[in-house]
Amino acid sequence: MRDVAAAAGVSLKTVSRVVNNEPGVTGAVRERVQAAAERLDYRHNLAASNLRRSGSRTGVIGVLVQDVANSYSAGLLRALEDAMRVHDVMLVAGSLDETTARERAMVTNLISRRVDGLVIVPASPRQDYLEPEIRAGLPIIFADRAPRGIDTDSVIVDNALGAYQAVDHLLARGHRRIAVLTDSASIATADERVRGARAAFAKHGLELPGDLLVRGHADQQGAAATVHRLRELPDPPTAIFAGRNAISKGTLQALAERGERESVAVVGFDDFPMADLLQVTVIRQDVAKLGALVAARLLERIAGDTTPPIRIVLPPTLIPRGSGEIPPPAA
Amino acid sequence: MRDVAAAAGVSLKTVSRVVNNEPGVTGAVRERVQAAAERLDYRHNLAASNLRRSGSRTGVIGVLVQDVANSYSAGLLRALEDAMRVHDVMLVAGSLDETTARERAMVTNLISRRVDGLVIVPASPRQDYLEPEIRAGLPIIFADRAPRGIDTDSVIVDNALGAYQAVDHLLARGHRRIAVLTDSASIATADERVRGARAAFAKHGLELPGDLLVRGHADQQGAAATVHRLRELPDPPTAIFAGRNAISKGTLQALAERGERESVAVVGFDDFPMADLLQVTVIRQDVAKLGALVAARLLERIAGDTTPPIRIVLPPTLIPRGSGEIPPPAA
DNA sequence: TTGAAAGCGGTACCAT
DNA sequence: ATGGTACCGCTTTCAA
Secondary structure, three states: HHHHHHHOOOOOOHHHHHOOOOOOOOOHHHHHHHHHHHHHHOOOOOOHHHHHHOOOOEEEEEOOOOOOOOHHHHHHHHHHHHHHOOOOEEEEEEEEEOOOHHHHHHHHHHOOOOOOOEEEOOOOOOHHHHHHHHOOOOOOOEEEEEOOOOEEEEEEEEEHHHHHHHHHHHHOOOOOOOOOOOOOOHHHHHHHHHHHHHHHHHHHOOOOOHHHEEOOOOOHHHHHHHHHHHHHHOOOOOOEEEOOOOHHHHHHHHHHOOOOOOOEEEEEEOOOOOOOOOOOEEEEOOOHHHHHHHHHHHHHHHHHOOOOEEEEOOOOOOEOHHHHHOOOOOO | OOHHHHHOOOHHHHHHHHOOOOOOOOOHHHHHHHHHHHHOOOOHHHHHHHHOOOOOOOOEEEEEOOOOHHHHHHHHHHHHHHHHHOOEEEEEEOOOOOOOHHHHHHHHHHHHOOOOOEEOOOOOOOOHHHHHHHHHOEEEEEEEEEOOOOEEEEEEEOOHHHHHHHHHHHHHOOOHHHHHHHEOOHHHHHHHHHHHHHHHHHHHHOOOOOOEEOOOOOOHHHHHHHHHHOOOOOOOEEEEEOHHHHHHHHHHHHHHHHOOOOOEEEEEEEEOOOOOOOEEEEEEEOHHHHHHHHHHHHHHOOOOOOOOOOOOEEEEEEEEHHHHOOOOOOO
């Protein structure tokens, strides 16, 4: 910038004015500066610029999701991007893979980068470590999962309700041997889904069969293995509630391998690509809406809103597509 | 930082040493400084830090893809993230949606943020506007699509070969009325795929039926509409080569609606989630490998490598899953 | 309308 | 082992 000033024969400040499109510069001078900048391949340095600027914003927010390659996370990312773009805010994204350490590390990193805000789909059991940041006024919104140990804005999905809907849907069609497959019990969301499933059984005066509740599925392969095992039981499940994206896929894979796609009912939590073509009944969370709400709240916070934290809970929807409407085999 | 220094009763420089884990500080002093930093909720400012640092790196790279919500883009993003994480580099990601303007805007923005490097899946027809940056030594790697009007590192997929494989696969099974559906002709990749398709016909001494080559599909719905239209022709296609992810989906959707999933052959370019369960034959690009190669090259460049640009071309693979092996109806 | 000087949060260099 | 001071690239404040 100094070079540009010298080349244009003006002061530093004038160049700064031109670069930032500030008033107070004659047309002629402005053009001379722009020409010099062009000639010297000058590139404005935003970091330095923000350093001195008063209520400076970096124009970047941090977004920590489970896995950017997962369709749900990717959809959330995209919704956030679209909402933030109109405000000229970019996203730095990170995949947590359900690891607490990574969440902590990335949050620390993002904070040292002075992001304008944080969107977190938490992987850690508690987030009280964020207390100082909140107090310092850093806008943080939790998405998809509620924060623990701290009071912050959050936009989440009613997991228990979704699971309730799914299992109730199956019970209403006569199923009793319903398997419930979820991910690691350390993930709060999984617990809520189990709770919802139990509630559905309770409503019908029944209980979730203990041998059919299997937790701790890390990936598609694990879920597939479980389905194979359960279907070999003397009294196998006639329906399966898959508590997550990847688990649904593993379930379908296993059933396809066994040639049981048409005979075993399946309802999955989370919609996923091609689920419609595969005729899979799912509990859909409206990611676009979730993202939009998160972005809106974040923008308000960034704009200076200091009202008490808000919790928004979105109801999921059951989308019947066939797999969840398969009746139990005639007794 | 000044406050921390005051609180700990040491100089600024000493605090700096402690924060950066530099040697030359006694254990006692170090602890005193850390305690003060903790107490004051001190947060290191990376932007300011990098300002003075010599060969400073920001630890951020920009990644511009088509659409972060698209499984292919998301997979690339994830592969890059994994490779860069071990070097403590974060990703700021953006979706271009095939718009030239957005590409330019985001590149400009990222440069003013002084990213350490750029990974671009170009949406613009030419990228010579990047010439000054390249000259200035900014590492830029093109992924998936070759750069135009500029000589830079690139890791791309052999699109013509993939299309050739797909169409040859169908021709070998007796199909002659093969529809070729691609996206906008302004996208170089699409052209190459058409070229590959023509080459396959040529090999068999045939020509691609002009009425069955349909370009310009923007999304799944458009592709579905085209399939419906083509199948209503007096001499409809017996096989379809879908030139992209979304087009494959639209094709499957339309065929499913028509109850023709079992009778019309389909080969798609790009693998996609659940394609295996849907038994769709595809031309697979190894995104993980692509991402790993891109990351490796980028890291070399960031480390100071100034050798001439490298072009890597990955061969895609045909994955037969059923849909591409459907024979034409007996004449 | 334009410029000079101070300072943002930190690091480099050289003393002490 | 620690501190002083210049300085990174730019904006702010205030004077010209």
